Amino acid sequence: MAISxxxxxxxxxxxxxxxxxxxxSVVQEFRTAYQDCQGKDIVVDFRGTEYIDSAGLGMLLNxxxxxxxxxxxxxxxxxxxxIKRVLVIARFEKKFKIE
Structure with a gap:
């Protein structure tokens, strides 16, 4: 399972x-993971992530x-x-806290 x-x-x-x-390939899994998280603090852990593309960036924005x-x-x-390089190039540090 890619998303937990x-x-x-x-x-x-x-x-x-x-x-x-x-x-x-993980759109539905990712959407299911955050669907019931209204009003909660969200942390996305990329420790095991090897690759991100424009679809991944779009999923974060969605x-x-x-x-x-x-x-x-x-x-x-x-x-x-x-991964951080892609996030910085896309200027995601303006939208998210990147640690």
Missing amino acids: CEERKEGNSVVIHVNGQFDF MQTFLEQKDGDIRLINTMPQ
């Missing part, structure tokens, strides 16, 4: 783990819109250098 979700009691947050490739989160309310953590 973990709800944390402290802080009312949800961590979504992305493993392997974050592309069009999640932000769906959850009605403001800029910076969603944290993207454990980004490998190649």
Whole structure:
């Protein structure tokens, strides 16, 4: 499974783990992971992510819109250098907290 979700009691947050490739092949899995997360702090953990493309970037934007989160309310953590490079080129540091 490329996408897994973990709800944390402290802080009312949800961590979504992305493993392997974050592309069009995981759209439905990713959407299911955040569908019931209204009003929660969202953390997307890219520790196991090897690749991201424009579909992955679009999924992050769609999640932000769906959850009605403001800029910076969603944290993207454990980004490998190649993933972080794509996020910075796309100027996602203006939309998300990248750690």
